[in-house]
Amino acid sequence: MDWQGGRRGDVEDRRGGGLIPIAGGGGVVLTVLALIGYFVFGIDPSTVMNAGSQLQNQSPTAQQGTATxxxxxxxxxxxxxxxxxxSANDTWQSLFDAAGKPYHPSTIVLYSQGTQTGCGFGQSAMGPFYCPADERVYLDLDFFHxxxxDLGAKGDFAKAYVIAHEVGxxxxxxLGTSAAVQREEQGLSERGxxxxxxxxxxxxxxYAGVWANTSNQKQHWIQAGDIDEALGAANAVGDDxxxxxxxxxxxxxxxxxxxxAQRVQWFKTGFSSGDPASCDTFRS
Structure with a gap:
């Protein structure tokens, strides 16, 4: 992926501040493997709060800085x-503008191990996540390693897929989709x-596929093998x-x-069409 010529925005960099003391290196590894299947690429903010509450109480030094x-x-x-x-925010800005809808960008926060969020306490074992309360994408860069x-999802475009998914x-x-889903979930069984x-x-x-298509029309930065990297990442993080x-x-x-198979299919759908209207998974 020829990304070096892309536009830069602001980064909220909380790395290098106070870190969470987590006992036992083996425990950290087990936590990552246990939680990653549930949390990677779109953690439920309420789960962030619940899962992190005990660590939050034990860790007065958790990162809270806002160096942007x-x-x-x-x-x-x-x-x-x-x-x-x-790029993901620029893409959606243009798509919203074309549809006559207001858009404002998310903020990306880089942190190490754990940090306070508008949704409660986040920790790196949960993987990358988006918090709707503060409209921030949270990422511990160690997740790329x-x-x-651990996941066998290699390459720049695999990592780009992660970030584009969170901006999704x-x-x-x-658009109010997340709030509508949350309301509907209240009356459903766990399975529902x-x-x-x-x-x-x-x-x-x-939506990550839509970004890949639309951004490439402008940047021409997709190279041979890049889409295979994204599909490999989608396959690697399937629940099964x-x-x-x-x-x-x-x-x-x-x-x-x-x-x-579903995650691969829907990324391909967005990439093939470049049209957010093709992403109505709720009617499929």
Whole structure:
């Protein structure tokens, strides 16, 4: 992916502040493997709050800074995240403008281990997530290493898919889709709520595909193999793939993000069409 010429925006960099003391390195690894199947690419903000509450009480030094600006010189991972996040917001700004709808961009927050959010306490074991309360995308850059080593999702475009998916949740927030889903979930069984969550996540995957198509028309930055990297990431984070790896079996009723095949399909749908209207997962 030829991303270096992309536009830069602002980054809220909370790295280097106070960190959460988490006991036992092995425990951290187990937490990542246990939680990643449920939280990667679109954690429910209420779960962030609940899962992090105990650590929050134990950690008065959790990061809370708000240093906003550009990336440190030579910090390629930060620079890459900045470019992709800015591109995703630029793409949706143009799409909203064309539809006559108001748009304002999300903010990307880089942090280490854990940080306060408008949705409660976030920690890196939860993977990247979007908080609708403060309209921020939260990312611990160590997750990119996890993608390479633990998930087998390699390449720049796999990482770009992650960020574009989270900005897709911002789009859902602005359109009122997320709030509508949350209201509907209140009257459903756990199985029904999970099924609705899957539709929301698959739509964010489709929106990531729309970004890939639309941004490439402007930037011409997709290179050979890039889309395969995104599809590899979508496959790697399917609920069935992650459940099989974590527990050796698949429980479809517990899916919250969609199967590998579904995630691949909906990214491809968005990329093929470049049209957000093609992403109506709720009618499929």
């Amino acid at each position: 600006g550009t990336c440190p010189q030579g910090d390629e991972a930060c620079d890459f995240s900045n470019v992709i996040h800015t 996890t993608m390479d080593t 949740h911002h789009v859902q927030n602005l 709520a999970n099924a609705l969550s899957v539709k929301l996540e698959l739509q964010a995957d489709c 793939t992650l459940q099989r790896k974590a527990q050796g079996r698949v429980v479809p009723d517990s899916f919250t993000h969609g199967s590998a």
